[in-house]
Amino acid sequence: MDEKRTRSSSIHENLREQIISGLREYGSRLPSAPQLCKSYGVGMRAVRTALKALKEEGLIETGERRRAVVVYRDSxxxxxxxxxxxxxxxxxxxxxxxxxxxxxxxxxxxxxxxxxxxxxxxxxxxxxxxxxxxxxxxxxxxxxxxxxxxxxxxxxxxxxxxxxxxxxxxxxxxxxxxxxxxxxxxxxxxxxxxxxxxxxxxxxxxxxxxxxxxxxxxxxxxxxxxxx
Structure with a gap:
């Protein structure tokens, strides 16, 4: 498996679990992309891939020069x-x-x-x-x-x-x-x-x-x- 793909998948799964579990609440902002790179020890490409997957799942919203916002509202x-x-x-x-x-x-x-x-x-x-x-x-x-x-x-x-x-x-x-x-x-x-x-x-x-x-x-x- 491609190493970059593995890294982005790990970040995606970890952030997804935090959102679904309620650890990252509705309306809260994720760390910035550079902060995520630093925290997970990966490059920008892996972070962007992970964020794109979260957005496609309807868990976050992203915007130009803005930190991603959690839009998943759990019950x-x-x-x-x-x-x-x-x-x-x-x-x-x-x-x-x-x-x-x-x-x-x-x-x-x-x-x-x-x-x-x-x-x-x-x-x-x-x-x-x-x-x-x-x-x-x-x-x-x-x-x-x-x-x-x-x-x-x-x-x-x-x-x-x-x-x-x-x-x-x-x-x-x-x-x-x-x-x-x-x-x-x-x-x-x-x-x-x-x-x-x-x-x-x-x-x-x-x-x-x-x-x-x-x-x-x-x-x-x-x-x-x-x-x-």
Whole structure:
């Protein structure tokens, strides 16, 4: 397979998964083409090919000298089965979260060495989220976008695609939008845990990064699917 085609396909699939999952929301702008080139470590041709494919699928709109805009509007009830159906798949959903808890701390810790943390696209918004976030229904998207930045910075889009796939199978977009009854202390811990992750990343201490990520994933597993 042509290498350029492979690279553009990887970028296309990764961005597509972010859009379909709700990580990239309707009306939001993608990074500029030069920024995408830098993030994915590819040339302009591969990025343009990927963006063209997304546009043809009706997921984005592009314009001259403007960053692409997400025009895909997802519906949580169309995107996921109803709550009862998800509850019936409790064991498989739990298995996804256990998998994330097992592998993501090591993968993210490894990938973090390739990036300047404060230069990542969603660093500022994540920092603000840990201090001032008010909308609990969208809490999943902010740290998730930052984690995706770290994975993409490794230069291997497969890792970011893996993460997006796990989130989708774990019903992350649906569950976090539906869990209106989330306990205040749990939500407070979630913000604190992300703050600890940011501090560890900035300090450049891999073991602290891994420990904080492990704690984060262990605690953010949906309460209703934990084993007692």
């Amino acid at each position: 949580l009830m169309e995107q996921s089965a109803d709550v009862q159906s998800i509850l019936q798949r409790k064991s498989s959903v739990l298995a996804v979260y256990q998998t994330m808890e097992l592998i993501m701390p090591d993968i993210l810790t490894f990938c973090a060495q390739f990036s300047g943390i404060i230069e990542l696209e969603h660093y500022d918004s994540t920092m603000k989220w840990t201090m001032y976030h008010r909308d609990s229904l969208r809490r999943w998207r902010v740290p998730s976008a930052f984690f995706h930045d770290i994975l993409v910075s490794s230069g291997n889009p497969l890792l970011a695609s893996l993460y997006t796939t796990l989130e989708m199978y774990g019903e992350a977009p649906f569950l976090t939008a539906c869990q209106r009854s989330m306990q205040l202390n749990q939500y407070k811990f979630e913000r604190q845990s992300v703050s600890y992750i940011l501090d560890a990343l900035k300090a450049g201490k891999p073991q602290d990064v891994r420990d904080s990520l492990t704690s984060h994933y262990r605690y953010t597993t949906p309460v209703w699917c934990r084993k007692h």
